[in-house]
Amino acid sequence: MKLLIIAGPPSGGKTAVIRQVIKNLPEGSLPAFLKIDVVHATEDQELAEEFDIPVKKIYSGDVCPDHMGILVLDDALHWAESISRNILIIESAGLCLRCTPYTTYSLGIAVVSAISGTNSPFKMAPLLALADVAVVTKTDLVSQAEKEVFRESIRKVVPNIDIVETNAIQGTGLRYLMRRIADQPDIGPEPIVLRGAPPLGVCTICIGKKEIGWKNHFGVIRPLDMPEPLYRGD
Amino acid sequence: MQQFTPQQFTLTIQSGKNRFGEQEGFESIEIRPGDTLSIVGPTGSGKSALINDIENLAQGDSVTGRRILINGEEPPESFVREPAFKPISLITQNTRCLADLSVEAFMLMHIRARRPGREDLLDETINLANTFTGEEISLKSRMSGLSGGQTRALMIADALVIGDTPILLLDEIENAGIFKDRVIQSLQGGNKAVILVTHDPYLALTASRRIVMKHGGVSSVIEPTGQEQHLIEDLAIVEDRLHQIREKIRMGAAFSSGSSKVLMTAAAQGLQFNRV
Numbered sequence: 001m002k003l004l005i006i007a008g009p010p011s012g013g014k015t016a017v018i019r020q021v022i023k024n025l026p027e028g029s030l031p032a033f034l035k036i037d038v039v040h041a042t043e044d045q046e047l048a049e050e051f052d053i054p055v056k057k058i059y060s061g062d063v064c065p066d067h068m069g070i071l072v073l074d075d076a077l078h079w080a081e082s083i084s085r086n087i088l089i090i091e092s093a094g095l096c097l098r099c100t101p102y103t104t105y106s107l108g109i110a111v112v113s114a115i116s117g118t119n120s121p122f123k124m125a126p127l128l129a130l131a132d133v134a135v136v137t138k139t140d141l142v143s144q145a146e147k148e149v150f151r152e153s154i155r156k157v158v159p160n161i162d163i164v165e166t167n168a169i170q171g172t173g174l175r176y177l178m179r180r181i182a183d184q185p186d187i188g189p190e191p192i193v194l195r196g197a198p199p200l201g202v203c204t205i206c207i208g209k210k211e212i213g214w215k216n217h218f219g220v221i222r223p224l225d226m227p228e229p230l231y232r233g234d
Numbered sequence: 235m236q237q238f239t240p241q242q243f244t245l246t247i248q249s250g251k252n253r254f255g256e257q258e259g260f261e262s263i264e265i266r267p268g269d270t271l272s273i274v275g276p277t278g279s280g281k282s283a284l285i286n287d288i289e290n291l292a293q294g295d296s297v298t299g300r301r302i303l304i305n306g307e308e309p310p311e312s313f314v315r316e317p318a319f320k321p322i323s324l325i326t327q328n329t330r331c332l333a334d335l336s337v338e339a340f341m342l343m344h345i346r347a348r349r350p351g352r353e354d355l356l357d358e359t360i361n362l363a364n365t366f367t368g369e370e371i372s373l374k375s376r377m378s379g380l381s382g383g384q385t386r387a388l389m390i391a392d393a394l395v396i397g398d399t400p401i402l403l404l405d406e407i408e409n410a411g412i413f414k415d416r417v418i419q420s421l422q423g424g425n426k427a428v429i430l431v432t433h434d435p436y437l438a439l440t441a442s443r444r445i446v447m448k449h450g451g452v453s454s455v456i457e458p459t460g461q462e463q464h465l466i467e468d469l470a471i472v473e474d475r476l477h478q479i480r481e482k483i484r485m486g487a488a489f490s491s492g493s494s495k496v497l498m499t500a501a502a503q504g505l506q507f508n509r510v
């Protein structure tokens with residue numbers, strides 16, 4: 001089983017890239033797809049209809065969707081295996097730019113759009129830094145110079161990352177991504193673990209308490225003029 | 235940092251298929267420094283796709299299935315993926331820049347990508363850009379605040395000075411509020427191969443070859459035999475007349491019904507040509 005984890009901010013082009021990936025998978029590939037989102041997603045149905053592949057979707061509700069993704073990943077792999085699939089494609093919600101959903105034994109693909117602003121790579125440094133490949137979409141909407149400047153700003157955040165530029169609607173330039181996917185080894189024998197240490201969403205806001213002010217909460221909290229967060233509770 | 239001596243540079247386009255799956259109307263097109271090629275055809279006929287195939291150095295992996303060779307071979311990956319090695323500059327139709335940067339910061343980042351260590355090219359680029367536009371661009375301007383004409387002017391200057399590549403692709407430069415003549419003059423200077431998508435009859439005909447697009451593929455490649463020379467000369471006169479009328483209108487002139495008949499027919503002809 002191969003594992004592809006595709007992450008990136010909302011509307012960056014993750015599903016557009018996944019469509020191209022599914023269309024161009026090496027012969028013998030049997031993909032299954034899992035979408036993780038917060039409250040609303042339709043790509044599971046769309047991809048099932050378009051490619052006739054097994055799909056699943058999970059809503060994370062109040063929990064960080066990347067955390068949710070990690071919680072269900074093991075089950076998802078068992079599911080894909082149980083229906084004799086050999087490649088599991090996971091699309092994250094990408095709402096939490098501090099979390100990175102990539103694990104060991106996965107190909108981590110960060111999808112960012114060329115129109116998201118020159119500073120956006122700095123704002124989502126963890127998402128890029130731990131990825132294997134950065135796919136830059138919507139290059140058809142910017143000039144060549146702007147595309148190259150955007151590439152430069154990704155390089156500033158992660159000097160050696162493999163960058164693939166594409167018009168994801170047409171699939172141009174994705175041959176380099178497809179090569180990475182073809183070369184990606186199957187999941188190995190060791191337990192799968194997260195690559196990075198995610199920031200934990202562990203406070204009572206996470207579970208739905210609405211009061212403002214740290215005095216009303218427990219878990220990891222922070223007064224305004226305290227340099228570090230602190231833990232309150234037991 | 236330049237990777238090529240232009241003298242030994244050949245780009246080859248190997249044919250692919252049009253939207254109906256039919257083989258294109260040529261086998262291969264070889265392009266060398268100093269060549270100019272125009273690409274003509276109706277909207278949606280595949281002009282930009284051809285330009286994009288060249289820019290991406292497609293290897294049979296785009297919808298058209300074309301292959302682009304450099305010096306007769308499949309180019310190394312760095313030619314496609316590393317701006318510092320890329321032998322091709324493309325000026326697209328996009329006349330808006332979305333980057334949230336000043337002109338200076340943007341250009342310096344582009345220099346870092348294309349020509350590391352050549353920060354001295356910054357002033358040259360801005361100065362050249364300002365010869366292409368009537369609205370002065372300053373280093374402190376925001377990229378996203380530039381007008382369409384200013385952006386175009388800057389992108390062309392960027393391609394010529396910072397890119398300085400043996401191949402230059404232009405997608406309809408004429409619609410952009412720039413001094414077309416000065417741009418064309420600069421393009422012809424540097425022993426580059428220039429490939430331009432155009433609706434402008436004068437630009438289309440003066441190119442040394444003309445690629446005609448239809449249904450997503452190349453339908454023919456026309457090599458002028460000199461028989462179009464008369465037409466080009468006529469067009470030059472029409473262009474000149476049009477230019478004069480345009481200037482007069484700009485200066486507030488009104489025209490009486492008795493205005494030169496020749497002028498009017500010439501203008502009418504010209505307008506027809508321009509309205510493809």
Ligand SMILES: Nc1nc2c(ncn2[C@@H]2O[C@H](COP(=O)(O)OP(=O)(O)OP(=O)(O)O)[C@@H](O)[C@H]2O)c(=O)[nH]1
Pocket residue numbers: 008009010011012013014015016017093094137138139140141166167168169
């Ligand atoms: N022009 C252009 N549009 C693109 C490109 N990639 C994606 N889009 C469009 O951008 C929009 C968002 O793309 P999606 O693939 O749905 O983005 P996403 O990251 O999956 O979005 P969410 O899953 O909702 O977070 C869609 O309308 C796509 O058609 C591209 O390369 N060029």
Ligand SMILES: [Mg+2]
Pocket residue numbers: 014015016043091
């Ligand atoms: Mg999606």
Ligand SMILES: [Zn+2]
Pocket residue numbers: 064065066067096097098099199201
């Ligand atoms: Zn998170």
Ligand SMILES: [Zn+2]
Pocket residue numbers: 201202203204205206207
């Ligand atoms: Zn929380």
